[in-house]
Amino acid sequence: MTATFPTDISGEALHKDIRISEFGAQKALGILQSSGKENAGVRVFIKSGGCSGYQYGMAIDDRELEGDTIVVDRGVKLLVDRMSIDLLRGCEVDFVENMMGGGFTVNNPNATSSCGCGHSFRTDGAQSPDGEGSGGCGSH
Known part of the structure; x- marks a missing residue:
């Protein structure tokens, strides 16, 4: 089941699992409009890797997948899969x-x-998953 959270009259998310800054929203809306994909949003996800253990990823996506958390903030639809949401909550x-x-x-x-480099991170001092991510910033 897909979880969608309501927005207030300004389009700002009422449920703050994830949000986007004003400047980020301006840039994202421009990219989404030029993508040619109807009802597209920004998929934000986490994958193993990078020099600190986890790496951020973003993509334009017009699919809403089973288990996605979907938040509309400042007019931008943000999609997060169920495996990534716990690491992205509050971002x-x-x-x-x-x-x-x-x-x-x-x-x-x-x-x-x-x-x-700001592209990878670790939570609560944990070791990198599967022993990955120990090679420094050049290992992305």
Whole structure:
């Protein structure tokens, strides 16, 4: 069963499993509109790997899968699979720009340590899953 959470009149999620910043929403809406996919959203997921144990992933997705948590925040549909939601609960998707370019990032209150590159993280001091993620930032 897919879980969908209501939004208030401004489109901000009332249930805060995951949310998106104002700037992140502006960037995501532009990308979603140009994707050509009707009713598409941003799928945010976790996979094993990276230098700290887990790695973030994002993709444009027009499918709602069994067990997905779906949150509409600031007009952006965020989709999270059932395996990733516990590690992403309370997170905020943001877009950052710096001298090296720009991109989406995840501000994760569940991460107890993260890689210097910001693409991978570990929770509660646990070892990397399956012994992965010990090779430094170049191992993504």
